[in-house]
Amino acid sequence: MPVIRRLPESVINRIAAGEVIERPASVVKELVENALDAGAKNITVTLEDGGKRLIIIQDDGCGMGKNDLLLAVERHATSKLNDDDLVNIRTLGFRGEALPSIASISRLDIHSGIDTQQHAWTLQSHGGSQPVLSPASPMQGTRIQVADLFYATPARLKFLKSASAEIQQVSQRLEHLAMARPDVGFRLIHNERTLFHYRPAQQPRERLAACLGNSFIDSAMPVDTTREDCRLTGYASLPTFHKATSMSQYLFINGRPVKDRLLQASLRVAYQHVLAHDRHPAVVLFLDIPPDMVDINVHPAKTEVRFRDAAGIRSLIIGALRDALQQNGQKTAPSLSDRTLAAFRPDANPLPVQSSFTYAAMLAEKPRAFPPPSPAAVTDAPPAPSPVMEPMLGFAVAQLQNTYVVARTTDSLILVDQHAAHERLVLETMLTGMQEKGIQRQALLLPVVVDLPEYQVQLLAARAGELEALGLAILR
DSSP, X not given: OOOOOOOOHHHHHHHXXXXXXXXXXXXXXXXXXXXXXXXXXXXXXXXXXXXXXXEEEEEOSOOOOHHHHHHHTSTTOOSOOSTTOSSSOOSSOOSSOHHHHHHHTSEEEEEEEOTTSSOEEEEEEETTOOOEEEEEOOOSEEEEEEESTTTTSHHHHTTOOOHHHHHHHHHHHHHHHHHHOTTSEEXXXXXTEEEEEEOOOSSHHHHHHHHHOHHHHHTEEEEEEEETTEEEEEEEEOTTSEESSSTTEEEEETTEEEOOHHHHHHHHHHTTTTSOXXXXXXXXXXXXXXXXXXXXXXXXXXXXXXXXXXXXXXXXXXXXHHHHHHHHTTOOOHHHHHHHHHHTSTTTOOSOOOTTOOHHHHHHSOOEEOOOSSSSOOOSSOOOOOSSOOOTTOEEEEEETTTEEEEEOXXXXXXXXXXXXXXXXXXXXXHHHHHHXXXXXXXXXXXXXXOOOHHHHHHHHHTHHHHHHTTOOOOO
């Protein structure tokens, strides 16, 4: 029978690292959450090679003294639990596993100080080695450097993706935290290039506009509902502003970004009568709830939660969104309104516009006849069978309102939107041309400027070659 034995501390730390640290973005998330819990008002994240070579987190928080610094790299040592209460948790982190786990798989250096002390301290722990403490120049706050991530566990390196893919993950995690804390400044630097710098904002709306773009804010409805001890605030998109995926849906519980299926299900119910089944609203919702009503200890990375009253939270979200839709549902997204109005301006519409068009006028209009499809005249009688193969959309016989083509087949009448048909013909021509001689393109006299969050810019940049092959050049 195998003998039960205690695992060495280094192995325990590496097992914990496997649960908490999946990639550079996990390191950034854990350390930035520590900085926020330390009261930081400005946080700078610096990376090299997507974070695989180097990660530096610097903050202006409360800092740590000599004794606290030594305890910080011990497992299950934390300053975030009052009276060892695992229910009433009001901080972002509390397990006390992040720093020792990171130290066990990288080269960890911490420089931290308190402004009331004459000097600060540095701590080094490489690959889970015994920490070495030494005095350093004074500073206020903490600077943590993580070099050569996973060098002590090389098998994990094989699962990391390219630097561009890793930096996308870091950008998304950091932007989620930035949306949750608009009062804190965030800066992300990669390979000596600043990807974004969000300065402290007075209102959440300002930070959301910086992270998600003005198009979302201009097309969003405010949400603010209180029920018992729970309050739901934030913004939800108008029915005319929607996405192809649910990636633009964010939920924050007591300032913590989480992923929750309850939110997605509630959104589908709230928007089911105003959106097509394959479209998704964009929302940013902040739920303030008593800590004892939610369990944040479900997942090691604390991205999933469990509600004590899931039905009540679902009802709160659906009710708040339906109220907002009832009050604002008749509005349209400004971008859609602008495009629609532009289509009716004479200088933007090549087709003649009837200023007093009515349904009765359409019925009274004499259709414009096309040449008959055969020598025989078109009559009210059913067409005689013809040996000629009938086109898929039949034979055109008339046109209405310079928009619709009326066609007849052997046993039916077809109404064709000629603009949609033209778009399909252009698409088929492009596909055929691409196969034969490649896409023919021409540079715009005035480039189209698109405002996107940085992580979406990174996604587009990663696909720039494929888009260029399709005739679309992207410049940054």
